[in-house]
Each structure stands twice: as structure tokens, then as C-alpha cells.
Amino acid sequence: DDSAASADGASSTNTNSDRQAGQIARETARRRTFGIISHPDAGKTTLTEKLLLFSGAIQLAGTVKGRKSGRHATSDWMDIEKQRGISVASSVMQFEFREHVINLLDTPGHQDFSEDTYRVLTAVDSALMVIDAAKGVEEQTIKLLDVCRMRDTPIVTFMNKMDRETRDPLELLDEVESVLKIECAPVTWPIGMGKNFRGVYHLLKDEIMLFKAGEEKADGAFEIVKGIDNPKLAEMFPLEIEQLKMEVELVHGASHVFDLERFLSGVQTPVFFGSAINNFGVREILSALVDWAPAPRERDATVRAVAPVEPKFSGFVFKIQANMDPAHRDRIAFLRVCSGRFEKGMKVKHLRLGREVKLSSVVTFMASSREQVEEAYAGDIIGLPNHGNMQIGDSFSEGELLTFTGIPYFAPELFRTVRIRNPLKVKQLHKGLQQLGEEGAVQVFKPVLGSDLILGAVGVLQFEVVASRLLNEYGVDAVFESSSISSARWVSSEDKKSLSDFENQLGHQVAYDAAGNMAFLATSGVNLRLTQERWPKLTFHATREHA
Numbered sequence: 001d002d003s004a005a006s007a008d009g010a011s012s013t014n015t016n017s018d019r020q021a022g023q024i025a026r027e028t029a030r031r032r033t034f035g036i037i038s039h040p041d042a043g044k045t046t047l048t049e050k051l052l053l054f055s056g057a058i059q060l061a062g063t064v065k066g067r068k069s070g071r072h073a074t075s076d077w078m079d080i081e082k083q084r085g086i087s088v089a090s091s092v093m094q095f096e097f098r099e100h101v102i103n104l105l106d107t108p109g110h111q112d113f114s115e116d117t118y119r120v121l122t123a124v125d126s127a128l129m130v131i132d133a134a135k136g137v138e139e140q141t142i143k144l145l146d147v148c149r150m151r152d153t154p155i156v157t158f159m160n161k162m163d164r165e166t167r168d169p170l171e172l173l174d175e176v177e178s179v180l181k182i183e184c185a186p187v188t189w190p191i192g193m194g195k196n197f198r199g200v201y202h203l204l205k206d207e208i209m210l211f212k213a214g215e216e217k218a219d220g221a222f223e224i225v226k227g228i229d230n231p232k233l234a235e236m237f238p239l240e241i242e243q244l245k246m247e248v249e250l251v252h253g254a255s256h257v258f259d260l261e262r263f264l265s266g267v268q269t270p271v272f273f274g275s276a277i278n279n280f281g282v283r284e285i286l287s288a289l290v291d292w293a294p295a296p297r298e299r300d301a302t303v304r305a306v307a308p309v310e311p312k313f314s315g316f317v318f319k320i321q322a323n324m325d326p327a328h329r330d331r332i333a334f335l336r337v338c339s340g341r342f343e344k345g346m347k348v349k350h351l352r353l354g355r356e357v358k359l360s361s362v363v364t365f366m367a368s369s370r371e372q373v374e375e376a377y378a379g380d381i382i383g384l385p386n387h388g389n390m391q392i393g394d395s396f397s398e399g400e401l402l403t404f405t406g407i408p409y410f411a412p413e414l415f416r417t418v419r420i421r422n423p424l425k426v427k428q429l430h431k432g433l434q435q436l437g438e439e440g441a442v443q444v445f446k447p448v449l450g451s452d453l454i455l456g457a458v459g460v461l462q463f464e465v466v467a468s469r470l471l472n473e474y475g476v477d478a479v480f481e482s483s484s485i486s487s488a489r490w491v492s493s494e495d496k497k498s499l500s501d502f503e504n505q506l507g508h509q510v511a512y513d514a515a516g517n518m519a520f521l522a523t524s525g526v527n528l529r530l531t532q533e534r535w536p537k538l539t540f541h542a543t544r545e546h547a
């Protein structure tokens, strides 16, 4: 009868949602989403290849980026990228390791890195810092680590290139601690270096992994010798083992012991030594990411924090990539899933536009190809086709009104004024710059007085990308000229009168960005300081969050 049927229906719905909750919890717990931070040439590309090798995602190393040939297997998208032989855009690679789903987000490491590089780090749960052991801490690593610190992102450190003459390992740890202001907890310790590199000693396991050059094996199985006092070692390399024992004593006395809580709160980094090109020490860092790095965590949104295991889907766009597939000239919005389960074809709400969209042709990023995604969970990155209506920072949900916070725009450090050769194209120029500004490719400022637009970037390459895209996508031949601006700060105040006085008095230096936020364009450090002193009721911000 009727009542029996409805009672049955209710209980089966219950078990269904229980089952689904269990699945979401399991899938979330096995996800690790991280990015690599490093200075150019430290070995990020090499390491990425080896990481993919472990997962069986690629058969041969060398497919991530054919360096000298200038070929890009995973990011062969933009002309300019091919010309420069560097990766303008970050990409995403998903692979499995030890029953875990790993999402590796590429953070371009060229000198001319862009704002994308920074923003990718807002979508990760941990980071792998790669340091060239011959060079130590370099400039770009410092910048990227600063960004990680904004969210206390846990960092695993890999000291690379131990097969070369490197700096003294103790000195390297000292430098990381003093320059990057993060505690080091060595987990492996090198035995010798360069020609005399013998392997690493695992401080927690008390075992020695012997180095053999040129390992291309996916499992990276190296010979292991148990115990630092094992007589076998003294036979094999008597000199180095004495040295190792001395150093280990020093290390035990002078450095930090690994502490999971301190790592998870971003104040301590476990340190591993190895050689990416020899696939040596790589599995250890992958294991550290799986064993120690966090699964997706709670994310802050405007109304509340969102837990990854909530049943309803939500996520935010952290990057927009143009022309990934030259055949389609499409744009892809990279969305980080923050909660629930994404299912192909589901309808979600684009919260800024207040519009429902059906996500049917969404892509995921399996190592080297773009594949249609069937489902995704917190920590995963999915690519949404974007016809110009998505912006960085846009949030999506199953209906709840929430906006994820913490997706930063950084005050640009480089400025150009834009001029066009053909004045009839001024409308296209404005349209193009508006869209590129919304995408976050470059920051566009319109001064209150004067007709020139001012472009701001954190990497010089961004200007080249914009020039090439203006020409190819909008048919605008633009010339960028040096500008007298040296820095920019976003301006806010509770005091509306101060704001409007400021705008009226300094119209040439007050501008609005593509999202309509007021900014002050300073001509020098002194100019900025004096202005701040003169306008005490205004607050000057070096970053702004997408609102």
C-alpha cells in the first residue's frame, strides 16, 4: 500500500545520501593538490617528469617539455610560448600514486613570470619547494614563498642536483631558515656530493639509500642499507661514512625534528636531498606529499567557511587561459573544486552573474591530455569552457550565495602606457583591454584625468602576451610605451569625503581598474610615502582580493 511504499522510499533515499557522503569523504581524503615553487633552472620540469613517471602517466621522461627543441607536450598553446621556449601559462596534471589522486599545478618559473604564477598558489593545499643545491635560495623562490605564507601553505623542500658540486648542506639549511624564515627539519641527509655523491641517509628510518646515476625506472628502486652503523657501509665508502656520522650528530643537535603539526601550519618544512635528473629521492618526496601533506581543507567564503566533504558542489575560478586549443580558439576557466561532488552535465550557479549554467563539456587534466571529466571532488581542478563571461575569483555553487575569498591581485610593479597606430581601433582596444583585464592577463588602469590607459603587470612577459593577443584576437596593433608610474596601490576608506577629495585633487594619479576599484598610481617610492602621509584617512593596499 501507499504508506509502506513511501516509507521504503524515504529509507532508500537515506542510504543513498549516506553512501554519497561516504564516497565524498573517501575521495576527498585521498586527494593531494600541490604546486612546485622554484627559481628557473632549479629542476622543476625535470622533477615534474619524474613525478609523472611514478604514476605511470607517462612512459618516458622528456614529454613534459622538450626543452631544447622548444616543443611543449602539455602546454603547446600560444605562439609566444613556443617562440620563447618557456611556459607562459600554468597547466594542471592529474595522476595517481599509492591510491591517491594527485593534482599537480604548474607554476611557471621563468624570470618573466606573471600574476598567474601567484594565483595558482591560491588553489593548492601544499607546495613543493625545489632548490638548486649549488645555488641555494634564489630570488623567485623568495617571492613565491611569500605568497604561500599568505595562507600558511605547508611546504616540502627538495634540495636538487646533489650529483653536482653543491654548497654545504648545513649552510643550505641555514640559508633557508634565515632568508625564508621557515624552520627546516631534514628528513634525508646527503652522503657526499658531485662525483662522490653516494646516496642519502634517512634520518627517521635509519637507512641509507645508495645512489646510482641515470635511474629511469619508474619505481626508482634503489639499494637500501639498514642502519648507519652497518659495517657494509664502512667497507663501501669509509671516508664518506665517517663524515656522515659527524654530520648526522650535528644535525640531530642543531636542527629541528620533523613535527607534522608544525609542517601543517606552515612554520616548518621537511627537507629532502636528491637528484631529479637521476630520479633519486623523488619517490621520497612523493611519499611525503601523500603521507604528510594535507587533503583539501576548509576554504573561506564570504558568508561562512566551506568544508570539502559537504554534499553540495562549490568551487572558484583561479585562472583563465586563452587559446589552449588553437583549433578552437577557446578560453578555459580553471576551477578548483572546494566541496561536494562535480558530475558531468550538472547545473550550477554562477554566483556573480546570478545565472544557472549547465556544465557539460568540462575537461580535466590527465597528465598529458585533456579529457572529458565525469566527476570531480574537492582539490580537483576542472576546466570550464568560457565564452568571455567568467572572471578570476568567480564562485560557483549549487545555489547557495557564497563567494570564496583570498584570491589576490598583486599591485603591479611594471607599467606601460598604451598607444594604438590606428585611431579608428580605439573601441576594439578598450574592449580587448577590458576583457584581458577581467581575465587577469594584465591590470588595466584608467586615470580619472587624461585619456591614456595604463597597463600594470608583475612580469614583463605579460605585456608581450597582451600585445600579441590584442593583435590576434582583437585586430589591434598597440604600442606600449614606458610610463612614469613606478608603483600602484589600491585605495579604500570609510570616509567617502576623503576619497572624493583625493580623486578631485590627484586626478592624474588616481585611476580605476578593470573591476572598478580605485587605485593610486605613484611616480616613486617617495611620492607614495608622502601621499600616504598626507591622506591619513585613506588605506593603501598592495594586494586586493577579488570581490
Ligand code: G4P
Pocket: 038, 039, 040, 041, 042, 043, 044, 045, 046, 047, 067, 068, 109, 160, 161, 162, 163, 164, 274, 275, 276, 277, 278
Ligand atoms: P626548471 O624547469 O626549473 O627551469 O629546470 P629544468 O628541469 O629545466 O632543469 C634545468 C637544468 O638543470 C636542465 O639542464 C636539467 O637537465 C638540469 N637538472 C635538473 N635536475 C638535475 C639534477 O638532479 N642534476 C643535474 N646535474 N642537473 C639537473 P639543461 O642543460 O638546461 O637542459 P637539458 O639540455 O639538460 O635538458
